[in-house]
Amino acid sequence: MYGTPPADFSLKRRGGETLVLKEQVADVKASPKPSKNKRSIKRHFLHLFLLPALIFYVGFQVYPILTAFVNSFYSFKGMVRQDFIGLENFVRLFTEEPYNTIFTRAFWHNIIYFIGTVVAKLVLAFALALLINSKIKGREFFKAVFFMPKLLSVIVVGFLFSLILNPTNGALNSFLKMVGLAEWAHPWLGDPKTALYTIILVNSWYGIGFAILIFLAGLQAIPEEIYEAAKIDGSYGLKMLFQITIPMAMPSIMIMTILTFIGSFETFELVFAMQGSSGGPYYSTDVLALFFYRLAFGSVDGGDAIGLGSALAVVLFLIICTATAISLFFFKRKEIEQ
Amino acid sequence: MSKILNQFIKYPILIVFSLIALYPIFLMFLSSVKPNLEILTSPLSFPKVFTLENYATVWEKVNFSSYVWNSVYVSALSLFFILFFSSLAAFYLSRYDFKWNAFILFFFMLGLMIPMKLAILPLYMMMLKLGLLNSLNSLIIVYIAGNVPFAVFVFYGFFRSLPKDLDQSARLDGCNEFQIYYKIILPLMRPSLAIVGIVNLIGVWNDFFYPLIFIHDDAKNTIPLGMLSLFGEYDTQWNLLFAGLSISSLPMIVAFLLASKQFIEGLTTGAVK
Numbered sequence: 001m002y003g004t005p006p007a008d009f010s011l012k013r014r015g016g017e018t019l020v021l022k023e024q025v026a027d028v029k030a031s032p033k034p035s036k037n038k039r040s041i042k043r044h045f046l047h048l049f050l051l052p053a054l055i056f057y058v059g060f061q062v063y064p065i066l067t068a069f070v071n072s073f074y075s076f077k078g079m080v081r082q083d084f085i086g087l088e089n090f091v092r093l094f095t096e097e098p099y100n101t102i103f104t105r106a107f108w109h110n111i112i113y114f115i116g117t118v119v120a121k122l123v124l125a126f127a128l129a130l131l132i133n134s135k136i137k138g139r140e141f142f143k144a145v146f147f148m149p150k151l152l153s154v155i156v157v158g159f160l161f162s163l164i165l166n167p168t169n170g171a172l173n174s175f176l177k178m179v180g181l182a183e184w185a186h187p188w189l190g191d192p193k194t195a196l197y198t199i200i201l202v203n204s205w206y207g208i209g210f211a212i213l214i215f216l217a218g219l220q221a222i223p224e225e226i227y228e229a230a231k232i233d234g235s236y237g238l239k240m241l242f243q244i245t246i247p248m249a250m251p252s253i254m255i256m257t258i259l260t261f262i263g264s265f266e267t268f269e270l271v272f273a274m275q276g277s278s279g280g281p282y283y284s285t286d287v288l289a290l291f292f293y294r295l296a297f298g299s300v301d302g303g304d305a306i307g308l309g310s311a312l313a314v315v316l317f318l319i320i321c322t323a324t325a326i327s328l329f330f331f332k333r334k335e336i337e338q
Numbered sequence: 339m340s341k342i343l344n345q346f347i348k349y350p351i352l353i354v355f356s357l358i359a360l361y362p363i364f365l366m367f368l369s370s371v372k373p374n375l376e377i378l379t380s381p382l383s384f385p386k387v388f389t390l391e392n393y394a395t396v397w398e399k400v401n402f403s404s405y406v407w408n409s410v411y412v413s414a415l416s417l418f419f420i421l422f423f424s425s426l427a428a429f430y431l432s433r434y435d436f437k438w439n440a441f442i443l444f445f446f447m448l449g450l451m452i453p454m455k456l457a458i459l460p461l462y463m464m465m466l467k468l469g470l471l472n473s474l475n476s477l478i479i480v481y482i483a484g485n486v487p488f489a490v491f492v493f494y495g496f497f498r499s500l501p502k503d504l505d506q507s508a509r510l511d512g513c514n515e516f517q518i519y520y521k522i523i524l525p526l527m528r529p530s531l532a533i534v535g536i537v538n539l540i541g542v543w544n545d546f547f548y549p550l551i552f553i554h555d556d557a558k559n560t561i562p563l564g565m566l567s568l569f570g571e572y573d574t575q576w577n578l579l580f581a582g583l584s585i586s587s588l589p590m591i592v593a594f595l596l597a598s599k600q601f602i603e604g605l606t607t608g609a610v611k
Contacts (some may be wrong), residue, residue, distance in 0.1 A: 046434060046515060050442070052419075053427035053486045060483035061449055064457035064464065071460065079463060128355060130349050144598045145356045148363060150592040150605070153544035155562045156583050159569055160366055163576060171365055171381040178382065209359065213606050266453055289455075293418050296459050297551065308457060313456040324451050 013306055040184050065317075076306035089311035095264045099308065106279075106288045109148035112289065113200055114264035121204035121254055125211035130211065130245070133219045143216070156205065158273025160200045193285035199285055203270055211256050218252025219245070224296075258327040262320050268293065288316055366587070369580040377576045392581035396568070400578065402585060404557055412474050412560055413542045416481040420538055421531055423482065424489030429519050430499035431490070441496065443494065449487030458551055465552060476552045477560070481542050489534045496530040497523070533604040536597070539603070540590060557573035561586045 072089055075082040093099050128146065132139050164171045167187035176184045188198040222245065230244050246253070268289035271279055277294055279286030284306065295309035369377050370392055372385040396402045405473055427446075431439050461480065462471075470476040505518045513521065549563035568582045594601050 049426040049430035053423040056483040057449060057486045060479055061454055064460035067460035068457050111340060136348055136371060142352055142356060143602060146359050147602060149359060151594050152587050153562045155546040155565055156586050159565060160362060160583055163579060166360060169378045169381060174381045212401055213602060217606060309459055317453060317456050320453050
């Protein structure tokens with residue numbers, strides 16, 4: 001069943017078959033036969049199991065991240081690293097025109113993106129999860145349906161909605177005209193006032209099924225007895241929701257908030273697909289990842305953009321990792337308290 | 339009475355939001371079989387003329403045949419190596435007691451929290467030096483590196499739940515260590531292979547970012563990047579655009595309909611990592 005073993009190997013091992021398994025292994029380990037040398041060579045070969053994964057991970061993930069940190073302290077000429085300049089890249093990013101204006105504007109867009117997604121996606125997802133979690137038929141069906149958009153590529157979602165939201169031929173405005181709401185028709189993505197919010201809504205459409213699944217997992221973990229005890233105490237409806245359900249589902253709410261925060265500061269593809277690399281119209285949807293892309297790969301000015309880009313990457317890295325660390329700390333403390 | 343009323347409120351709400359979730363996808367497929375003029379004049383109606391010509395045009399004229407092939411090549415190889423390398427590493431970490439194992443596991447777990455896209459500049463320069471820029475292999479390398487931590491994490495958890503007696507008895511039967519992995523462990527771990535495989539397949543198949551940075555030759559585009567060329571070149575021919583979007587989405591949607599349970603389980607595992 002296990003294949004043909006090498007001859008000498010099997011002979012040695014078959015020796016004391018009457019013994020109990022574990023003792024027998026210990027026996028083989030302890031025996032100072034010539035096999036000891038062989039064993040240690042064999043043990044060295046074991047490291048080959050770990051090596052491929054480790055090499056790829058270190059070489060193409062850990063090393064580049066560390067390099068990005070180092071690069072942020074250097075000046076660049078094109079792609080070539082020049083002199084160590086300390087924090088100058090960071091100082092320029094925060095104080096020099098036009099970088100500081102672009103940075104601040106993009107940063108606030110990221111924040112709005114985060115808050116907007118929490119309001120539009122998480123609140124709705126929680127409400128829908130509550131509905132699905134109450135005793136209804138077809139919960140698997142609804143789970144699958146809401147999850148469906150998540151299967152598409154973000155770039156597909158972006159392009160698809162840029163067609164749907166097209167002001168002249170798009171499906172949405174046609175629909176509004178059809179149902180007699182013609183005055184609601186609007187160039188959703190073309191108007192700087194609505195563009196960012198439109199993207200937030202599209203992003204919520206894309207990610208809501210995933211949030212629902214996480215919330216459902218959280219809601220299902222709440223034991224039935226707690227609800228019954230609360231009912232006896234006279235808790236119903238909204239009171240029950242705020243006093244029992246939401247506090248008990250807090251871990252899943254926290255997870256989704258953190259993931260939404262990270263996602264908001266990493267957001268790139270959706271805006272890129274719908275508004276191009278400069279976050280149009282008039283930078284009204286520009287976000288930090290787009291700014292980073294323009295610095296690093298856009299043809300702004302090849303001169304020192306790499307150093308600035310690396311500095312921006314480090315700033316983004318710190319924002320995201322701080323959020324993750326805070327959440328981990330929060331969870332750790334919660335675990336201890338319980 | 340209030341219960342019935344409850345049901346009358348719940349289902350309509352869920353159904354309305356279900357329609358919102360599905361309609362854009364439905365509209366995409368619907369428009370992909372309509373002639374261009376019909377899409378532009380009546381975007382919401384059912385096709386008066388049903389045509390598969392859009393698909394044929396996109397397939398031949400817009401180079402989609404090679405985009406699809408490139409995506410299949412990249413996804414298949416990335417997936418194979420991610421699963422193979424990660425399961426070997428997790429086997430090593432869970433089955434042997436080298437003194438650095440705990441540290442290495444922690445080191446891999448760090449990768450779950452690091453936003454890898456931020457290392458794109460050094461990666462770009464590395465690929466340039468290695469002569470891998472504009473090659474599909476650069477994508478495969480990055481996908482392996484980026485997805486190993488999650489896969490190791492899931493596999494490690496799985497191996498820990500498998501009794502060690504299993505490999506001891508195989509060892510006594512004369513299996514060497516690789517045979518234990520290959521013949522005993524691997525067949526048992528199919529469910530977790532499926533979960534990790536699905537999560538990575540969706541990620542790799544749909545990725546746009548790395549091809550955007552690494553690939554500059556239209557013939558080497560994967561489907562998501564090909565979409566960018568398509569939208570740049572044929573922006574007035576919406577029939578072709580919708581057909582392209584549909585081709586990109588169809589494989590994952592079909593796979594989801596066949597194995598929705600595994601998809602949902604897999605992606606929720608990904609979140610609570």
